Amino acid sequence: MNDSKTSSSVGLVSPQRFRFDEPLRLRSGKTLPAYELMVETYGELNSDRSNAILVCHALSGDHHAAGYHSESDRKSGWWDACIGPGKAIDTNLYHVVCLNNLGGCGGSTGPVSINPATGRHYGPDFPIITVRDWVNSQVRLMERLGIAQWAAVIGGSLGGMQVLRWAISYPERLRHAIAIAAAPKLSAQNIAFNEVARQSITNDPDFHEGRYLERGVHPKQGLMLARMVGHITYLSDSSMRTKFGKAFASLQGQQGNFGRDLRSGSLSFGFNIDFEVESYLRYQGEQFSATFDANTYLLMTKALDYFDPSVDYDGDLSRAFAKSDCRFLLISFSTDWRFPPDRSREIVNQLLKAGKHVSYLEIDADQGHDAFLLPIPRYVKALSAYLGHAHRELCRDAS
Amino acid sequence: MNDSKTSSSVGLVSPQRFRFDEPLRLRSGKTLPAYELMVETYGELNSDRSNAILVCHALSGDHHAAGYHSESDRKSGWWDACIGPGKAIDTNLYHVVCLNNLGGCGGSTGPVSINPATGRHYGPDFPIITVRDWVNSQVRLMERLGIAQWAAVIGGSLGGMQVLRWAISYPERLRHAIAIAAAPKLSAQNIAFNEVARQSITNDPDFHEGRYLERGVHPKQGLMLARMVGHITYLSDSSMRTKFGKAFASLQGQQGNFGRDLRSGSLSFGFNIDFEVESYLRYQGEQFSATFDANTYLLMTKALDYFDPSVDYDGDLSRAFAKSDCRFLLISFSTDWRFPPDRSREIVNQLLKAGKHVSYLEIDADQGHDAFLLPIPRYVKALSAYLGHAHRELCRDAS
Numbered sequence: 127m128n129d130s131k132t133s134s135s136v137g138l139v140s141p142q143r144f145r146f147d148e149p150l151r152l153r154s155g156k157t158l159p160a161y162e163l164m165v166e167t168y169g170e171l172n173s174d175r176s177n178a179i180l181v182c183h184a185l186s187g188d189h190h191a192a193g194y195h196s197e198s199d200r201k202s203g204w205w206d207a208c209i210g211p212g213k214a215i216d217t218n219l220y221h222v223v224c225l226n227n228l229g230g231c232g233g234s235t236g237p238v239s240i241n242p243a244t245g246r247h248y249g250p251d252f253p254i255i256t257v258r259d260w261v262n263s264q265v266r267l268m269e270r271l272g273i274a275q276w277a278a279v280i281g282g283s284l285g286g287m288q289v290l291r292w293a294i295s296y297p298e299r300l301r302h303a304i305a306i307a308a309a310p311k312l313s314a315q316n317i318a319f320n321e322v323a324r325q326s327i328t329n330d331p332d333f334h335e336g337r338y339l340e341r342g343v344h345p346k347q348g349l350m351l352a353r354m355v356g357h358i359t360y361l362s363d364s365s366m367r368t369k370f371g372k373a374f375a376s377l378q379g380q381q382g383n384f385g386r387d388l389r390s391g392s393l394s395f396g397f398n399i400d401f402e403v404e405s406y407l408r409y410q411g412e413q414f415s416a417t418f419d420a421n422t423y424l425l426m427t428k429a430l431d432y433f434d435p436s437v438d439y440d441g442d443l444s445r446a447f448a449k450s451d452c453r454f455l456l457i458s459f460s461t462d463w464r465f466p467p468d469r470s471r472e473i474v475n476q477l478l479k480a481g482k483h484v485s486y487l488e489i490d491a492d493q494g495h496d497a498f499l500l501p502i503p504r505y506v507k508a509l510s511a512y513l514g515h516a517h518r519e520l521c522r523d524a525s
Numbered sequence: 526m527n528d529s530k531t532s533s534s535v536g537l538v539s540p541q542r543f544r545f546d547e548p549l550r551l552r553s554g555k556t557l558p559a560y561e562l563m564v565e566t567y568g569e570l571n572s573d574r575s576n577a578i579l580v581c582h583a584l585s586g587d588h589h590a591a592g593y594h595s596e597s598d599r600k601s602g603w604w605d606a607c608i609g610p611g612k613a614i615d616t617n618l619y620h621v622v623c624l625n626n627l628g629g630c631g632g633s634t635g636p637v638s639i640n641p642a643t644g645r646h647y648g649p650d651f652p653i654i655t656v657r658d659w660v661n662s663q664v665r666l667m668e669r670l671g672i673a674q675w676a677a678v679i680g681g682s683l684g685g686m687q688v689l690r691w692a693i694s695y696p697e698r699l700r701h702a703i704a705i706a707a708a709p710k711l712s713a714q715n716i717a718f719n720e721v722a723r724q725s726i727t728n729d730p731d732f733h734e735g736r737y738l739e740r741g742v743h744p745k746q747g748l749m750l751a752r753m754v755g756h757i758t759y760l761s762d763s764s765m766r767t768k769f770g771k772a773f774a775s776l777q778g779q780q781g782n783f784g785r786d787l788r789s790g791s792l793s794f795g796f797n798i799d800f801e802v803e804s805y806l807r808y809q810g811e812q813f814s815a816t817f818d819a820n821t822y823l824l825m826t827k828a829l830d831y832f833d834p835s836v837d838y839d840g841d842l843s844r845a846f847a848k849s850d851c852r853f854l855l856i857s858f859s860t861d862w863r864f865p866p867d868r869s870r871e872i873v874n875q876l877l878k879a880g881k882h883v884s885y886l887e888i889d890a891d892q893g894h895d896a897f898l899l900p901i902p903r904y905v906k907a908l909s910a911y912l913g914h915a916h917r918e919l920c921r922d923a924s
Contacts, residue, residue: 154794254794314765314802318757321803322750324796329746331730347728351721355754358717366713393831395553395653397723397823400830403713404720424796431799432792463862 134210135202136168136193136217141233146266150228153432156253159242163267164189164226164233168209169217171273174524177517178273179215180264180300181205181224182281182288185356185426186418188232191224192217207501214509219517220277228263229255229425237421238339248421250336255425257284257433261291265299277520278302278513282498283465284426287433290473294435297451302516304509306457307498309469310443310476311434316464319359320427323352327420336421349420350411357410362461362494370403443472444479454484455512457505459497485512533609534601535567535592535616540632545665549627552831555652558641562666563588563625563632567608568616570672573923576916577672578614579663579699580604580623581680581687584755584825585817587631590623591616606900613908618916619676627662628654628824636820637738647820649735654824656683656832660690664698676919677701677912681897682864683825686832689872693834696850701915703908705856706897708868709842709875710833715863718758719826722751726819735820748819749810756809761860761893769802842871843878853883854911856904858896884911 141164150158166189171178181191183204192209194202208214209222226232229252237252244251268276279292279300286308293303309316327333330348338344361369399405439445454477458470467488477484489505491497497505540563549557565588570577580590582603591608593601607613608621625631628651636651643650667675678691678699685707692702708715726732729747737743760768798804838844853876857869866887876883888904890896896904 154792156794313762314769314800315757315760315762317800318753318765318802318806321806322753322757325746325750325753325807326725328796329729329750347724351724351728351750354717354721354724358714358721361714363712363714366717370713393553395555397727397827401713401716403717407717407720408724428796 134212135206136210138197139166139168139190139193139195139203141166141189143233144267144270146263146270148266150259150263150266152253152259153256154254158228158235158253161228161235161263162233162239163228163235163263165267166190166192166203166224168192168222168224169211169220171221171271175273176275176520176524177219177277178221178223178271179513180268180276180279180292181209181215181222182260182264182279182285183224183227184281184283184285185430186414186423187285188230189224189226189234190232192222205499207499208506208509214506215280215513216510216517220513223267223271223273225264225267227255227260229422229429231419231422236419237336237425238419247337247339249339250421252421252425254428254432256429257287257291258295260288260429261295264288264292265296268299274299276300276302278304278516280304280306281308282306283308283495284430284433287430290435293450293452293454294446297449300452301520302455302512303450303452304455304457304512305470305473307459307462307465307470307495308456308473309465310436310472312431313469317431319355320431322355323427324424326351326355327424330420333420336424338420344415345420346415349415349418349423350408352420352423353414353418354407354411357407359464360495362463362492364461365493365496366403368492370401370406443476447477447480447482450477450480450482453516454482455509456484456486457489457498457508458487459489459491459493459495459502459505461492462495462497464495533611534605535609537596538565538567538589538592538594538602540565540588542632543666543669545662545669547665549658549662549665551652551658552655553653557627557634557652560627560634560662561632561638562627562634562662564666565589565591565602565623567591567621567623568610568619570620570670574672575674575919575923576618576676577620577622577670578912579667579675579678579691580608580614580621581659581663581678581684582623582626583680583682583684584822584829585813586684587629588623588625588633589631591621604898606898607905607908613905614679614912615909615916619912622666622670622672624663624666626654626659628821628828630818630821635818636735636824637818646736646738648738649820651820651824653827653831655828656686656690657694659687659828660694663687663691664695667698673698675699675701677703677915679703679705680707681705682707682894683829683832686829689834692849692851692853693845696848699851700919701854701911702849702851703854703856703911704869704872706858706861706864706869706894707855707872708864709835709871711830712868716830718754719830721754722826723823725750725754726823729819732819735823737819743814744819745814748814748817748822749807751819751822752813752817753806753810756806758863759894761862761891763860764891764893764895765802767891769800769805842875846876846879846881849876849879849881852915853881854908855883855885856888856897856907857886858888858890858892858894858901858904860891861894861896863894 226234286305327348330345458467625633685704726747729744835842857866
């Protein structure tokens with residue numbers, strides 16, 4: 127048994143499926159007549175139902191944020207580093223809720239689901255989903271769970287964007303908004319990388335205009351490429367140097383800032399893999415494309431591209447936050463070049479302009495955008511302290 | 526007629542083809558029995574043949590560095606911003622030589638050439654070429670042209686790497702080495718992007734293991750994707766913001782740091798193009814893939830990945846420069862994130878460690894890696910002043 131399935135793990139968990147039969151009107155103008163959401167929860171909901179935290183996932187995440195699905199499970203949930211008894215999001219204090227978002231491929235209604243109107247997989251007919259749509263669907267889940275107000279809504283990256291949308295659209299529904307490694311909207315460079323990912327997928331001969339499931343294939347190569355591009359943007363230049371620089375440096379008989387690692391000590395003089403980073407990237411791409419749905423990937427990139435809560439306020443994000451009533455915590459990571467600290471500071475500045483209560487923490491970390499998933503001591507301690515304090519306040523308010 | 530075909534242009538130019546029948550032993554251990562190089566020259570060679578400058582091209586460049594091939598030519602050579610009468614590389618002072626490198630697709634022997642051994646296109650059988658091989662082939666060209674020593678060897682990016690190799694392998698053959706926006710070797714991130722580009726090309730169903738020419742097709746989509754990825758790395762985040770941020774900002778009724786530009790003012794809620802940057806990238810990719818050879822692209826990325834002149838010196842680049850006898854000028858650009866200023870400083874530090882004469886200039890420029898191709902005033906003035914001074918020295922030494 128994996129030794130992290132110990133006292134600091136939430137242990138064995140099972141997802142629950144919730145069905146919603148009330149139609150959901152989407153930002154695109156389309157309507158989902160009904161939908162299902164896959165949900166996991168960790169920790170006990172207290173008697174006044176005030177200690178619930180919503181965790182929002184990012185591009186490739188799902189409802190399985192912590193713990194294990196079986197004793198033989200080798201991999202824990204995607205945010206197990208931060209969720210568990212005694213961890214930053216402490217399940218001894220909080221009831222944590224995490225769902226697979228609409229359009230996902232983790233079990234919630236999405237492109238791989240059967241479209242009741244046709245009896246076939248939705249595939250490319252699944253409507254474009256925005257962050258706002260997700261939050262609207264999450265409000266219904268909240269109501270179903272009998273939770274009137276989240277103690278906090280927390281997410282990193284695209285998850286952080288959902289946090290911001292919660293604070294804007296449902297100000298009375300959360301006490302704390304914690305957005306990590308997020309951005310107020312995507313940069314042109316961010317969109318450009320997403321476009322490359324989309325082109326990779328849609329150019330794959332197995333894509334069949336999104337109807338690949340009906341043909342019993344899937345655009346594996348295209349999705350692999352998309353993930354490889356994405357993966358480069360999740361890692362920092364320096365973390366890649368650290369990860370792939372050592373063997374080469376030692377091969378060369380000196381400590382060096384090499385940034386690359388020859389696989390075998392000599393060049394192939396062909397198009398085989400020469401450097402560890404190539405092998406690593408291909409492996410990451412292959413692993414991902416074996417399990418993730420390509421149409422979902424397309425939808426997720428569009429949700430990112432479209433995110434811009436300032437759009438209803440003539441581009442003035444501070445006005446978007448005018449009615450927000452929660453406390454904000456923004457966290458960024460020094461080497462994140464996907465959503466760098468500057469992007470978090472933009473949000474902080476707009477919150478300050480709107481007169482909101484905001485804390486901001488910039489963490490020195492070598493791991494790039496991926497840092498938000500990792501147990502980086504200063505980050506975990508800060509999140510833990512913030513949520514510990516929030517819990518004491520919660521108890522004080524209740525008594 | 527284009528108004529840059531004026532006094533500051535070298536005007537109409539014609540390439541020349543040079544054939545070399547002496548076998549060229551390559552770094553890979555393979556041998557090219559014979560090869561041809563396409564060459565352009567601008568400006569007059571002086572009587573003592575001392576004023577020749579070799580310009581080395583980067584990944585997608587060729588021999589056509591300046592001027593026009595016909596009166597109706599709408600596009601000048603790739604470095605026309607810097608080469609011409611009165612320009613930074615002043616053809617009133619210097620005789621400029623530029624060639625298409627071996628393995629290229631501009632007319633020099635490469636994958637699109639006919640392999641005399643088979644009577645078919647070389648295609649994937651064309652051997653892997655390294656920067657060192659290029660420089661060895663350039664030495665032969667130099668001898669053919671009756672030039673004993675270059676007044677300078679100049680290049681940006683992969684061109685700058687050829688400059689460094691010249692200074693290391695042929696110290697007596699150049700007076701000045703000018704490496705712009707270069708790096709001592711690729712970072713893991715650089716290699717990762719190249720690997721994505723290669724996978725894009727080789728995964729294209731029209732690639733046919735590199736034998737696409739024989740089938741009358743070419744991997745257009747794959748090459749387009751490769752170029753899109755590359756193009757993102759050539760531009761800075763801030764230059765993309767400037768290029769694609771304006772229309773959206775004005776649409777939203779405010780000056781904003783938007784970084785993206787909605788094409789039509791409203792979202793498509795589909796997978797059509799929503800943002801100008803998507804349209805721009807696709808256009809760049811399509812233009813490129815219509816004219817460039819995919820096997821050449823693969824070769825060029827491997828030449829980049831393999832570049833590391835320290836490899837013969839236990840990883841100590843300063844030792845590689847020990848015998849260099851030229852003066853060095855290194856130039857980098859503030860927003861270049863492909864080969865950032867840090868990479869040029871690494872080279873400078875190794876040159877200083879080796880006790881060499883080196884000047885270093887870091888240019889504040891918004892245009893990222895592409896800046897080296899552009900007429901940025903401080904850059905052009907510095908290059909011009911340096912080469913003007915070098916020319917006066919040349920004349921002094923001759924008299």
